[in-house]
Amino acid sequence: MYRLYNLSTGEHLFTADEHEKKVLTETYHWRYEGIGWYAPASGTPVYRLYNTSTGEHFYTMDRNERRVLISQYRWTDENLAFYSDDGHRYPVYRQFNAAASPRACHNYTGDTNEVRVLTGNHGWKNEGVCWYGTREGEKAKTQGRGMYGVLSVSGTDLTDVYGNAVRLKGISTHGIAWYPAYINQGAFQYFRDQWGANTIRLAMYTAEYGGYCTGGDRAKLEALVDSGVQAASALGMYVIIDWHILSDSNPKTYQSQAVDFFRRMSAKYADYGNVLYEICNEPNGGTTWGDIRSYADAVIQVIRANDPDSVILVGTPTWSQDIDKAASDRLPYNNIMYSLHFYAATHKDQLRSRLVSAHNSGLPVFIDEFSTVEASGNGNVDYASAEAWKQLILQYHLSYVGWNLSNKNESSAILRENVTSVSGGWSDGDFKASGLWLKGLMQSS
Numbered sequence: 001m002y003r004l005y006n007l008s009t010g011e012h013l014f015t016a017d018e019h020e021k022k023v024l025t026e027t028y029h030w031r032y033e034g035i036g037w038y039a040p041a042s043g044t045p046v047y048r049l050y051n052t053s054t055g056e057h058f059y060t061m062d063r064n065e066r067r068v069l070i071s072q073y074r075w076t077d078e079n080l081a082f083y084s085d086d087g088h089r090y091p092v093y094r095q096f097n098a099a100a101s102p103r104a105c106h107n108y109t110g111d112t113n114e115v116r117v118l119t120g121n122h123g124w125k126n127e128g129v130c131w132y133g134t135r136e137g138e139k140a141k142t143q144g145r146g147m148y149g150v151l152s153v154s155g156t157d158l159t160d161v162y163g164n165a166v167r168l169k170g171i172s173t174h175g176i177a178w179y180p181a182y183i184n185q186g187a188f189q190y191f192r193d194q195w196g197a198n199t200i201r202l203a204m205y206t207a208e209y210g211g212y213c214t215g216g217d218r219a220k221l222e223a224l225v226d227s228g229v230q231a232a233s234a235l236g237m238y239v240i241i242d243w244h245i246l247s248d249s250n251p252k253t254y255q256s257q258a259v260d261f262f263r264r265m266s267a268k269y270a271d272y273g274n275v276l277y278e279i280c281n282e283p284n285g286g287t288t289w290g291d292i293r294s295y296a297d298a299v300i301q302v303i304r305a306n307d308p309d310s311v312i313l314v315g316t317p318t319w320s321q322d323i324d325k326a327a328s329d330r331l332p333y334n335n336i337m338y339s340l341h342f343y344a345a346t347h348k349d350q351l352r353s354r355l356v357s358a359h360n361s362g363l364p365v366f367i368d369e370f371s372t373v374e375a376s377g378n379g380n381v382d383y384a385s386a387e388a389w390k391q392l393i394l395q396y397h398l399s400y401v402g403w404n405l406s407n408k409n410e411s412s413a414i415l416r417e418n419v420t421s422v423s424g425g426w427s428d429g430d431f432k433a434s435g436l437w438l439k440g441l442m443q444s445s
Ligand code: IDC
Pocket: 208, 246, 281, 282, 319, 341, 343, 369, 374, 375, 376, 377, 378, 403, 404, 408, 410, 412
């Protein structure tokens, strides 16, 4: 019996149906948590019921309870779910939490330690043995904190633990030194629940005013990164730690600082399974792919020493546009993706055809920053060009992150200037055109 967890409602669902597990984890906010217990092929039937007003699933082998719930409480009968072992080999216990938020719910587990913890100090009431399995379940080997579990790169795709292609859809913060207030769970949850985002990118400038390598308060910046990682993790979202080089042009400029930073970050988040490392936002100036490779070798090695599997995003020359350079000379590590950034009003057919060629050559590309406006971060949304980019995103199943979550006086900042709330609760009217376009993209991909 597979155990799934709904990140929005806190409900656990149990199913032996592989297809149901696939649909719930891929299409909805459910996370696979491993095998709950093993059910026998025959025995006493256990029925599943569904409450259409609360959305809860409930299981019982008590025929009378089933009858009453259906006839008097309007539960929908979902019929036989599995069997209880008549040899009573492995007891499964039911707990009830009347105060759970957003609504009361049940949990079912054979793990007596879980029962002890839930009933000891988390407000759950033990309702005793509910049925029996044949033997104990197994925790999923690689669970991770993201809603699709631990990710890998396979061909041009990002995939979940079962090899299914998944798409990360995200929003980038503005520079965290300048707009720290948007790093909070309420804001992230708004984009997850209202727009369908599953990823947050934390942009930490390295060289601009207050940057990590130019006099910024490092302890404070790292505390902001950590609060972003914790908030995303609590929501089952993925989180990209972005070493946001820009006016420093060449990532080798501050390579030793980057090596030290990523060594500590990857040690800290090694077992999270939802943290991606973007090691150099946008190399530019005269920076060559050779420079980036040499930098990437140094940084990737320290990350891999702590975390052999995390997904690492590598910037490409000319503000992360020359993916062709990477395509013809790829890095020899697993789980690497190459960054392509576009600003639709500036970057058009030429960059799109470069994407097509790189994709066709098998390069895994991640659009870890884009906007529909000009490369300055300002100007009007170019709807025609944005639509052409959208078609490629859909066709190639690309992951993407929109720039930027702030109310700055620039058109790429998705909130209007007069919007002061920083923690969600927004309505469509609070967003600029670039934000509404991003919402539309997330809802159609
Ligand atoms: C811009 C911000 C702007 C800020 C500027 C310089 O939108 O408010 O003043 O950086 O610090 C990028 C960069 C990204 C830019 C963005 C828009 O990755 O840092 O943000 N852009 O110019 N690449 C292409 C465009």
